[in-house]
Amino acid sequence: MQMSEKDVAALVKEISGSDVKKCMKCGKCSATCPAYGEMRFHPHQFVAMVARGRVEELLKDPTVTRCLSCFACVERCPRGVEPANVVAAIRVLAEREQEGNNFSPADVPKLLSQDPEIPQQALVSAFRKYRK
Numbered sequence: 281m282q283m284s285e286k287d288v289a290a291l292v293k294e295i296s297g298s299d300v301k302k303c304m305k306c307g308k309c310s311a312t313c314p315a316y317g318e319m320r321f322h323p324h325q326f327v328a329m330v331a332r333g334r335v336e337e338l339l340k341d342p343t344v345t346r347c348l349s350c351f352a353c354v355e356r357c358p359r360g361v362e363p364a365n366v367v368a369a370i371r372v373l374a375e376r377e378q379e380g381n382n383f384s385p386a387d388v389p390k391l392l393s394q395d396p397e398i399p400q401q402a403l404v405s406a407f408r409k410y411r412k
């Protein structure tokens with residue numbers, strides 16, 4: 281069953297753990313973002329759009345991958361909104377939509393035999409991105 285845009289926005293809130301309603305629209309997160317010029321939407325816009333339940337445009341935006349995950353926006357936010365986690369949640373959902381379920385625990389032994397040095401973080405990250 282297709283999820284409504286509002287349901288997807290609720291999922292973004294759940295994945296990010298962010299209370300977007302606490303945002304007071306000061307813009308400090310975007311003012312400090314080093315990827316500001318690279319991203320179509322800026323941290324304060326991610327927060328505002330998710331709060332309004334408008335996530336479709338965010339999910340279609342390829343420049344979401346330009347976020348550096350530097351957490352400068354998290355440091356700067358006076359309300360503890362954590363915009364970087366909202367951006368990351370959108371990216372995870374967009375990647376899931378594109379790739380579907382294509383990574384299973386059964387794949388891990390083969391990957392490790394190909395590269396025993398593969399970092400555990402890479403496997404955990406792949407699970408987050410490619411499993412629903």
Ligand code: SF4
Pocket residue numbers: 309312313314315316323346347348349350351352353354363364367
């Ligand atoms: S985590 Fe991403 S959105 Fe936040 S300041 Fe860094 S680059 Fe910008």
Ligand code: SF4
Pocket residue numbers: 302303304305306307308309310323324327356357358359360361362363
């Ligand atoms: S810094 Fe925090 S309160 Fe200010 S606009 Fe960004 S998310 Fe909202």
